[in-house]
Amino acid sequence: MVGNKTDGTAPHLLNRKSGPSITHFRSDRNRNRTDAKSRASFRDMLCFVFEPAPSSLTRTPVMQRSPFFEVQRRRGDKKTSLAGGRHGFTLIELMVVLVVIAILAGMLLPVLGSARRTAQVARVSVEIKSLEAAIAAFKLKYGVEPPSVFRLREDGAYTNDPIDRESLAVMRQIWPEYKATDGTPDLDGDGSKTSVYTMNGAECLVFFLGGPQMIASGGTSTPGSMTNSIPLGFSANPTNPFATGGTRVGPFFEFDAARLMDLDGDGVPEYVDPLPGQTMPYQYFSSYGGRGYRLRDLVNSSGSPITDDALAQFEVIPGTLKSVYYQTARPISSPSASSSASSPTHTIGYWNPKGFQIISPGFDGEYGKGGGYRDKKFFDDGSRPRTSQESSFENDNITNFSGGVLVR
Ligand SMILES: [Ca+2]
Ligand SMILES: [Ca+2]
Ligand SMILES: [Ca+2]
Numbered sequence: 586m587v588g589n590k591t592d593g594t595a596p597h598l599l600n601r602k603s604g605p606s607i608t609h610f611r612s613d614r615n616r617n618r619t620d621a622k623s624r625a626s627f628r629d630m631l632c633f634v635f636e637p638a639p640s641s642l643t644r645t646p647v648m649q650r651s652p653f654f655e656v657q658r659r660r661g662d663k664k665t666s667l668a669g670g671r672h673g674f675t676l677i678e679l680m681v682v683l684v685v686i687a688i689l690a691g692m693l694l695p696v697l698g699s700a701r702r703t704a705q706v707a708r709v710s711v712e713i714k715s716l717e718a719a720i721a722a723f724k725l726k727y728g729v730e731p732p733s734v735f736r737l738r739e740d741g742a743y744t745n746d747p748i749d750r751e752s753l754a755v756m757r758q759i760w761p762e763y764k765a766t767d768g769t770p771d772l773d774g775d776g777s778k779t780s781v782y783t784m785n786g787a788e789c790l791v792f793f794l795g796g797p798q799m800i801a802s803g804g805t806s807t808p809g810s811m812t813n814s815i816p817l818g819f820s821a822n823p824t825n826p827f828a829t830g831g832t833r834v835g836p837f838f839e840f841d842a843a844r845l846m847d848l849d850g851d852g853v854p855e856y857v858d859p860l861p862g863q864t865m866p867y868q869y870f871s872s873y874g875g876r877g878y879r880l881r882d883l884v885n886s887s888g889s890p891i892t893d894d895a896l897a898q899f900e901v902i903p904g905t906l907k908s909v910y911y912q913t914a915r916p917i918s919s920p921s922a923s924s925s926a927s928s929p930t931h932t933i934g935y936w937n938p939k940g941f942q943i944i945s946p947g948f949d950g951e952y953g954k955g956g957g958y959r960d961k962k963f964f965d966d967g968s969r970p971r972t973s974q975e976s977s978f979e980n981d982n983i984t985n986f987s988g989g990v991l992v993r
Contacts, residue, residue, distance in 0.1 A: 812842065
């Protein structure tokens with residue numbers, strides 16, 4: 586077998602090694618025989634190494650049975666034979682590769698997750714900047730920033746209620762030629778002009794930047810279901826700004842319809858940020874051109890104003906943000922009834938004291954309680970100690986005064 590293999594499989598090897606001289610070949614005949622034998626033995630060893638193992642010892646039955654590897658093997662028949670019959674990966678090799686991939690993936694996934702989170706926060710920050718620009722455009726047109734509490738009566742029957750009076754004052758500033766007591770068109774299209782809308786800050790943000798078509802009949806808390814809320818701005822007719830059609834002013838912001846929701850079901854939508862699965866809206870609070878954040882903006886869940894300073898909390902939605910943010914631990918030295926809703930005193934120490942605050946609840950959908958915040962640190966607001974859970978709710982909030990996430 587050795588001799589046959591030697592003579593039959595590698596004559597070129599012998600010819601090349603034997604050299605040009607026949608004499609030389611003959612004189613070294615014996616030695617060449619020995620060399621040929623040893624070369625044959627070496628080739629046998631190579632064959633032993635590279636020959637496929639007997640089927641009973643094959644350690645890759647799954648791969649060898651796999652149609653994929655069968656096809657690959659047939660395609661590679663020529664190459665395989667030239668390479669001395671080498672076959673595919675062993676199971677051990679495959680497992681090692683898988684383990685290495687798993688380790689690399691384990692190292693990479695947190696980095697990718699962190700990068701994705703950073704990108705999502707950046708998107709919210711950019712949107713908040715866009716909202717700021719929209720508010721600036723609104724102010725450029727109308728001379729004032731949108732209020733953060735507003736009541737609109739379709740029948741124009743405003744009362745002596747603080748919110749009614751304040752809303753009339755806002756409309757006189759924005760549309761001085763409009764006679765609010767004449768009422769509005771049937772904004773929600775329910776067939777009657779009796780609807781009353783008391784808007785909190787989140788709703789004012791949508792209404793004043795989007796226009797009267799943002800009001801819909803009946804609401805739902807599901808984002809994306811306010812299908813008939815269309816941002817078309819206000820009528821350019823100064824005597825009838827809530828009319829539909831005609832030349833428009835605005836909209837000042839292009840709302841994504843898929844992110845409009847109506848948490849309190851009053852027909853005026855709120856707007857949620859683009860974080861995945863977000864269900865709580867941007868909050869908006871105006872300082873009324875630096876005159877101060879006001880108690881009149883504190884509307885409770887039933888739409889009534891909170892007039893007691895002891896309840897001086899921005900509880901727009903129950904269980905959520907209870908105050909705008911201020912920079913000192915206790916800006917309210919002695920909350921008392923003497924500091925009433927009609928004489929706001931909370932002008933010292935707030936963030937953006939001459940502007941407004943926009944607050945996203947962040948990834949956890951929780952605002953926390955608001956209040957004292959400065960230099961990546963939360964303060965007690967004076968009413969009760971802030972718990973670590975309350976702080977954790979606020980740590981991921983994204984605002985227009987902290988350069989992105991409230992606390993990194
Ligand atoms: Ca109506
Ligand atoms: Ca609403
Ligand atoms: Ca939060």
